[in-house]
Amino acid sequence: MRKMIAGLIFILTAAIAQAEPVRIAALGDSLVQGYGLPQGQGWVPQLQRWLGEKGAEVRLINAGVSGDTTAGGAARIDWTLADGPDALIVALGGNDLLRGLAPSESRANLTRILEVAQANAVPVLLVGIQAPGNYGADFKAEFDAIFPDLARDYDTLLHADSLAGIRAATGDDIQAAGKYLQEDGIHPNAEGVALNVAAIGPKVLELIELAKQ
Numbered sequence: 583m584r585k586m587i588a589g590l591i592f593i594l595t596a597a598i599a600q601a602e603p604v605r606i607a608a609l610g611d612s613l614v615q616g617y618g619l620p621q622g623q624g625w626v627p628q629l630q631r632w633l634g635e636k637g638a639e640v641r642l643i644n645a646g647v648s649g650d651t652t653a654g655g656a657a658r659i660d661w662t663l664a665d666g667p668d669a670l671i672v673a674l675g676g677n678d679l680l681r682g683l684a685p686s687e688s689r690a691n692l693t694r695i696l697e698v699a700q701a702n703a704v705p706v707l708l709v710g711i712q713a714p715g716n717y718g719a720d721f722k723a724e725f726d727a728i729f730p731d732l733a734r735d736y737d738t739l740l741h742a743d744s745l746a747g748i749r750a751a752t753g754d755d756i757q758a759a760g761k762y763l764q765e766d767g768i769h770p771n772a773e774g775v776a777l778n779v780a781a782i783g784p785k786v787l788e789l790i791e792l793a794k795q
Contacts, residue, residue, distance in 0.1 A: 619769075709782065
């Protein structure tokens with residue numbers, strides 16, 4: 583009888599554990615935080631709905647801080663993981679570009695984030711961002727290489743361009759892209775966020791499966 587009860591407890595405990603949603607922390611800047619958007623229209627809530635429509639049992643944690651650089655992300659990665667999320671999305675680098683920070687600094691900070699995630703056995707989706715050409719070809723090549731290099735070195739998933747959805751809809755047409763941006767010309771509006779969410783969504787589904795293993 584005791585063995586039967588113990589067996590039932592084990593089965594019930596396993597069933598409860600399986601029913602709990604995968605918890606994913608999204609470490610990022612204003613693009614993740616939802617700058618300038620009405621409640622419910624930011625990147626995290628739109629992605630949460632997209633994943634729910636695909637049947638994913640997941641809870642996203644908004645760890646986006648407006649204005650944050652890769653250095654800021656590296657400084658708060660330990661407490662971001664302190665709550666024990668099952669997986670991590672890292673979407674940083676845009677503010678490094680706006681400030682013209684050296685790509686070597688961005689690489690070192692992102693490396694720190696990935697090392698901490700790896701030490702905690704937390705699977706990661708690394709989200710890249712493409713440098714503009716105004717800093718010169720060498721800067722662009724060095725910066726753009728950061729994300730695929732680190733994804734390979736730390737065996738993480740990679741979504742190469744955080745603005746992939748808007749870019750796919752408009753190409754390099756800056757005027758056309760304006761339709762999907764807020765008045766500042768930098769942050770996506772709700773429609774632009776929807777495009778970017780649809781682009782990254784399949785990678786997040788892959789991350790969820792990794793977190794279940």
